[in-house]
Every structure is written in C-alpha cells, then in structure tokens.
Amino acid sequence: MTPHFSQWMTGSxxxxxxxxxxxxxxxRNMAGQPFPHRMTAEQAERLLEDVSAAVKExxxxxxxxxxxxxxxxxxxxxxxxxxxxxxxxxxxxxIRYQAVAIDQxxxxxxxxxxxDHLRIQVLLPxxxxxxxxxxxxxxxxxxxxxxxxxxxxxxxxxxxxxxNLGTGLRASVMLHLPALVLTRQAAQVFTALxxxxxxxxxxxxxxxxALGNIFQVSNQVSLGLTEEEIVHNLTVVxxxxxGRERQARAHLMAAEQLLLADRVGRAWGILTNAKVMTSAExxxxxSDVSLxxxxxxxxxxxxFTFAQLAFMxxxxxxxxxxxxxxxxxxxxxxxxxxxxxxxxxxTL
Amino acid sequence: MTPHFSQWMTGSxxxxxxxxxxxxxxxRNMAGQPFPHRMTAEQAERLLEDVSAAVKExxxxxxxxxxxxxxxxxxxxxxxxxxxxxxxxxxxxxIRYQAVAIDQxxxxxxxxxxxDHLRIQVLLPxxxxxxxxxxxxxxxxxxxxxxxxxxxxxxxxxxxxxxNLGTGLRASVMLHLPALVLTRQAAQVFTALxxxxxxxxxxxxxxxxALGNIFQVSNQVSLGLTEEEIVHNLTVVxxxxxGRERQARAHLMAAEQLLLADRVGRAWGILTNAKVMTSAExxxxxSDVSLxxxxxxxxxxxxFTFAQLAFMxxxxxxxxxxxxxxxxxxxxxxxxxxxxxxxxxxTL
Numbered sequence: 001m002t003p004h005f006s007q008w009m010t011g012s013x014x015x016x017x018x019x020x021x022x023x024x025x026x027x028r029n030m031a032g033q034p035f036p037h038r039m040t041a042e043q044a045e046r047l048l049e050d051v052s053a054a055v056k057e058x059x060x061x062x063x064x065x066x067x068x069x070x071x072x073x074x075x076x077x078x079x080x081x082x083x084x085x086x087x088x089x090x091x092x093x094x095i096r097y098q099a100v101a102i103d104q105x106x107x108x109x110x111x112x113x114x115x116d117h118l119r120i121q122v123l124l125p126x127x128x129x130x131x132x133x134x135x136x137x138x139x140x141x142x143x144x145x146x147x148x149x150x151x152x153x154x155x156x157x158x159x160x161x162x163x164n165l166g167t168g169l170r171a172s173v174m175l176h177l178p179a180l181v182l183t184r185q186a187a188q189v190f191t192a193l194x195x196x197x198x199x200x201x202x203x204x205x206x207x208x209x210a211l212g213n214i215f216q217v218s219n220q221v222s223l224g225l226t227e228e229e230i231v232h233n234l235t236v237v238x239x240x241x242x243g244r245e246r247q248a249r250a251h252l253m254a255a256e257q258l259l260l261a262d263r264v265g266r267a268w269g270i271l272t273n274a275k276v277m278t279s280a281e282x283x284x285x286x287s288d289v290s291l292x293x294x295x296x297x298x299x300x301x302x303x304f305t306f307a308q309l310a311f312m313x314x315x316x317x318x319x320x321x322x323x324x325x326x327x328x329x330x331x332x333x334x335x336x337x338x339x340x341x342x343x344x345x346x347t348l
Numbered sequence: 349m350t351p352h353f354s355q356w357m358t359g360s361x362x363x364x365x366x367x368x369x370x371x372x373x374x375x376r377n378m379a380g381q382p383f384p385h386r387m388t389a390e391q392a393e394r395l396l397e398d399v400s401a402a403v404k405e406x407x408x409x410x411x412x413x414x415x416x417x418x419x420x421x422x423x424x425x426x427x428x429x430x431x432x433x434x435x436x437x438x439x440x441x442x443i444r445y446q447a448v449a450i451d452q453x454x455x456x457x458x459x460x461x462x463x464d465h466l467r468i469q470v471l472l473p474x475x476x477x478x479x480x481x482x483x484x485x486x487x488x489x490x491x492x493x494x495x496x497x498x499x500x501x502x503x504x505x506x507x508x509x510x511x512n513l514g515t516g517l518r519a520s521v522m523l524h525l526p527a528l529v530l531t532r533q534a535a536q537v538f539t540a541l542x543x544x545x546x547x548x549x550x551x552x553x554x555x556x557x558a559l560g561n562i563f564q565v566s567n568q569v570s571l572g573l574t575e576e577e578i579v580h581n582l583t584v585v586x587x588x589x590x591g592r593e594r595q596a597r598a599h600l601m602a603a604e605q606l607l608l609a610d611r612v613g614r615a616w617g618i619l620t621n622a623k624v625m626t627s628a629e630x631x632x633x634x635s636d637v638s639l640x641x642x643x644x645x646x647x648x649x650x651x652f653t654f655a656q657l658a659f660m661x662x663x664x665x666x667x668x669x670x671x672x673x674x675x676x677x678x679x680x681x682x683x684x685x686x687x688x689x690x691x692x693x694x695t696l
Contacts, residue, residue, distance in 0.1 A: 258623055258624060258681065259624065261623045262622055262623035262624045262684070265621035265622055265623050266617075266618050266621055266622050268617075268621050269614075269616075269617030269618050269619075269620060269621030269622065270614050270617045270618065271617075272617060273613035273614055273616050273617030274610055274613055274614050274617065275606055275609045275610035275613050276606060276607065276610045333606065336610070
C-alpha cells in the first residue's frame, strides 16, 4: 500500500522552492493535573477521555480523525513521525494513554499526553507561519472553551518543560539550503541566528548533520513575547535566510554553472539507475536534483516535490509500500527502486 | 570531423568480450646501415626513400596509404598513436625522416625510422594472434624480397634494442579484466605471468595503473624461440587469463549480482548525465558499463564497443571532433557530451 502525502508536502505556498513547510505548535496542560510523566494510569486515562471528548466536539468543523496510539501499528506510528504529524516522543514504547487527532489534509494534529497534556500543531506548505498561527489559535480557543487550561498570570501557560513556558508556542520552518551549504556559508549564517535566539537543526541527521541540506529553524524561547511577535520574528528571520540562499544560488549560477549542472546531472543519473541506496545518499542526491529543478538545470521533469521524495526515502514509507518489514539490505534496494520509478514518472 | 574507427575496434573475433585486440609487431633493419638514432640526415632520407619504394610496391595488393609524418598535423599524429597504429616514439618531435604506411582497414601499419628502420604491425580484433602473425609474415616476406635485411645466423634479425633480437617479434593482446580487478586477483595473476616471461602493462595508465581495467599482455623476449612458438605461447597464456576472468565474472554474478548491477547502473547513469568528465573517470565507468553489457546487467543497448568508446575519451579524438584544440576544461566537457550522445545512440 502506497502511503499518501500530507498537504504540507505539496510544494505550494510562498517561497516553496526554499521553505518546505511552516509549523506552529502550542503546548497546553490541564489545571490541577500532574504533567504526563508524573501521572498515574487512572489520571492519564481520565485526561485522555476528557481531552478526547473536547477534540471530538471539534470534528464537525475540522473533520478530525481521532486515534489512540496503542491501536495503531508500529509502522503506522513511525509513518506519522516521518510526516511530522506526531513527535518521536509520542510513539516511544510503552504506549498506553496517548492519542492523536489529525485532520483529513494532515495539516492539523492534536497530540494528547505527549510531554504536555495537549499539543496543537498546524503544518502548512511554504512560508505560512502567520496562516498556521491563525488556524492553531482558532483551535486553541475552541478547546479552551471546553477544557480548563493551566495558566498563570506571570508565567503564562504552564508547560512540562520550562522552555515552553509563556505562550507555549514553538514556531518553526523547514528550509532547503543547498547553496548556502555548497558555498560554505551555512555555519556562519547559523551562528549569527543563534545570537538572536533562533535554533537551527538538521532535520534527518544526527546532531548537527543536515541530510539533504534540510534545516529546521525555530524560536528558542516563548516567554516574554506575544505569539504575534514570535511568529513575526521568525518570518522575518526566514526571509533573511531565503535572501542569503537566493544570493548563493545566483552566485553559483554565475560562477560555476557547468559544475553545478554536472552535479545535478550526475545526481539524476544515479537516482534513476542505482539498484541499492542508503537513506543518506538518497537525500543528498535528491537535494542536488531539487536544486537543479529550482534553477532549471534539470533536463527531465520532476514529477514529485522534494518533500514528497524525501518522505519516500524513509523506512516506514518503504515498509508500508512493501506491506511487510524489510531488512536493511532489502530497504536499500526498495528505496532505489521506489525513487527510480517515481522520478521517471512511471507510476504513483 | 568525427574520426573513424579502426577495424580492430569492432569487437568481432573470438573471445572479443575480453580480448579487445591482438597485435603482432616485427622489427627489421637494413644491412650496412646505422640504426635510426645514429643516422645522418642523408642516410635517414635515403633509407626512407628505399623503404618507401618497397612498401609502395605492396600497394596494389594491400591498398596501403603511405604518409611522411612531417606532413601530418600533430593532432592527426596523436590520433594514430591512440589508434595504436604508430608508437608514441614515432611522433615525438623533431619529426623528419619518419613515415608510416597504413592499410584502409587500419589493421596493418608499417613504421619507417622509428627505433628500428622498419616495424611491421598487424592489429586484429579479438584473440587472433595466429591470424595476425600470418598477415605480418606475408608482408615481411614481400618486403624482404625487395630490401636487404640485417640478419645474423646466431642473433637472428638485428635490432636497435637487444630485447628485440632473434625473431624481432613482439606479440601482445589487449585485455579487459574488470572481474579480476574487482575480486582483487589481478596482481596475483600478473605475478605468476612474470615468472613465465610475460609482461603485463596498464594500457592508458601511468606505470602500473590500468585505467579502464585494460591491460596489455606481451612476450618479453623474442630470442631462442620460433615465431610460431612465441605466438602459440602467448595464445595459451591469454586463454588461461580469459578462463580466470570468466571464473571471476561468474563468481561475482553468483555472490554479488545486486551490487554489480548497482555499480553498472550507476556508471551508466553518470555517463549519460554528467556534463564534465576526466579521461580517468570515463574509462573507469566505461569499464563498468562494458562489463554490465557482457553480463546482461545493462538495461540499455550499448551502441558502440568498449574499444570504440575508450577511443572517444582520448584528447586527439575529441580535438578532431571539435575541429580545434581544446583546453583541459573544454576537453572534459566535450568528453562528457560525446560519450553521452554516443551511449544514448543519438548520432554517430
């Protein structure tokens, strides 16, 4: 069975050649209840029921699918993580009183009993932080009218981790920055960002390694600023990064177009002819091909977005498509076949 | 102008998947004349005239084109070297009294005033040492009836270098041995050959490096054996090497077919998509593609032989096709374009 794509992977929205997605996440907890890691089984079960009831009342407006995670298979849970609809933390064993509500377009997800009692997340394609914030705020208001949030005049929303105190808001964007990496400017740009409270992480890499030149850029603190200020600040910072990436792309096109076209061509050639491929290599080559597409250096059409193709490299995608678990070698073979078939547009 | 191919590059003949070509070369000198490196201008000019006259008398039978090398452009001279029709030594500056006679199929070449006064070479596709020897012997007899060869009862034919004394015969085969290299057996096989008087050289590499896994295997001494014995010995040795290469190919197909198919696919993908390519990389990838073709692992048809494609990587081929000298960068670009176009069968 081929997994379907989330709406945020469609590559639409402003600046979508560089901004793969925009995300807003709100952390909320119930008054008078211990945080999830300190709850008893009865407390967790009770809270899940209360929150579930409130979320289900939203359903008429949002067409939300509500699932207890202990009733979802491990590979489906991993698929949700790789679509960024739930956090890796939510699917760690043992899973007992956790749940997630997801809308049909997979733009909205509401996690229950993760680090906080409630996390509301909105994920949109391109640079749409403000739009995502408005959707999250509407859902938050609707739930707040049905639930008793833990809120303190001085600290704002109370959260399990102090870094989320205040607005409980984390805003982030997922950026494809191949030209900043190729021109060796990425480290310098990210150091400057750290000084203004912006965190940059590689998306799929261990530690600071950014596979596929994909970076997640987010606000570090949520205390002392309004939600609108946080969203506005990150939007401005993102626009600055986009400007730097565009400059770097223009420089490469002016100074090294032949070498760039060679790099893009080779990446396409390998992706459409290899028989075995690791995830790390696939993301590296897809980044090159995607950059080539953006700069009109790619001779073939690119029938899927970078976000969709990157999703196809993930083990849970491949195991879902295969219909059974795969050994590491079989997975590398399935990955090569899947990317090849999809890039050549042979089938969905 | 696209250079044409020599007959030996056609990939016909026995064992042609492994034996690119078979070569016989006879060294002959005229009695009572100094060797070429000791001749005066007058002596060299006179000898060139005498030998030319004898060679031209062969023309009715052989359709031989006779050229003084000082009347051939440097790029054309280099093209003759890369077709293996003349030795690199023959085209070294200054060129004054040297000449070469070549038949229409470019199987026969007769060099005048190289290291020896006369070198008769016959080059055929596949394993055809005996056939090549018979052609060379016929030409040798025809010339000997018109010229006064330096011959000594004890030493045989007198030659400028002692290693050519005796029969003056050098037999060699050009072999494509990718599986022996991949399975790391090549060094061991070549060491064993050295012990029975067989020399192995990389064809296009510096020193012992064999670009494209192409090796030239030849007899080391020509004294103390008859011509027939030399030709027979090298044929037997070549058949043994072929057997080892076939075993190694079978082993790879049985034990590592997926990895081999991956290697072949990637080589094809890069060759048909790169925009810049060095000669060393091109030969390495062409070797992989050629092996893939031999083992039916290549999905696309291979419209040219390995020998033809290897010839296309050479600077003189590319400069002839371009019609003007090329910088190193332009050559790497022209090489990538040329190989791509020919592999995709877009044109001759």
